[in-house]
Amino acid sequence: QVQLQESGPGLVKPSQTLPLTCTVSGDSISSGLYYWAWIRQHPGKGLEWIGFMSHSGLTYYDPSLKSRILVSVDSSKNQVSLSLTSVTAADTAVYYCARASGYSHGRVYFDLWGRGTLVTVSS
Amino acid sequence: DIQMTQSPSSLSASVGDRVIITCRASQGLSNSLAWYQQKPGRAPKLLVSGASRLESGVPSRFTGSGSGTDYSLTISALLPEDFAIYYCQQYFAVPVTFGGGTKIEIK
Numbered sequence: 001q002v003q004l005q006e007s008g009p010g011l012v013k014p015s016q017t018l019p020l021t022c023t024v025s026g027d028s029i030s031s032g033l034y035y036w037a038w039i040r041q042h043p044g045k046g047l048e049w050i051g052f053m054s055h056s057g058l059t060y061y062d063p064s065l066k067s068r069i070l071v072s073v074d075s076s077k078n079q080v081s082l083s084l085t086s087v088t089a090a091d092t093a094v095y096y097c098a099r100a101s102g103y104s105h106g107r108v109y110f111d112l113w114g115r116g117t118l119v120t121v122s123s
Numbered sequence: 124d125i126q127m128t129q130s131p132s133s134l135s136a137s138v139g140d141r142v143i144i145t146c147r148a149s150q151g152l153s154n155s156l157a158w159y160q161q162k163p164g165r166a167p168k169l170l171v172s173g174a175s176r177l178e179s180g181v182p183s184r185f186t187g188s189g190s191g192t193d194y195s196l197t198i199s200a201l202l203p204e205d206f207a208i209y210y211c212q213q214y215f216a217v218p219v220t221f222g223g224g225t226k227i228e229i230k
Binding site for chain 1: 124155157159165166167168169172178210212214215216217218219220221222223224
């Protein structure tokens, strides 16, 4: 049974960098079958795709966040990481890690999700 | 970016009711459309991909349909566990985008 588990600081100060990690169990990130994605949900709001990465290193980022995001994969640890720089209160959200399937060039849907982790940006 | 408009944004229904949620895209999707269910405090769950392909384990009372720019998710007879928020998502083009959600509440 494949599971995804997000981890990271629950509280980040404005202007700092938010680091999140997603640990995948029951499947290998290196299998090459999937993309690995981050999606967030502001409190009481809808879903917002942030970015994703293939095992081979291809990355796709939401254009509005592209200048602040880095998604990376550590195959040795079977982890996917997200780094979001210069955070503000507008980045307060639940952040989900997800496995993505579909077509090439990032045209994917999300078939398996982690439970999510709440990140609050506040001084 | 492709805009996804879901309707209604919320609805009240009773157990046993037939419910239809619609999703309209700002351009044709060639059936690259997924539906998710999200319950309070939980992660979204994939119900349908490819506009009409039911995921393994999803009850047959859920049906996805549509083509071009217009898609729908039908629940043939609501059960108590179906009261949740439903989202559509297009994956025809990057950036992939979600609809605003439809909340199904108990009447």
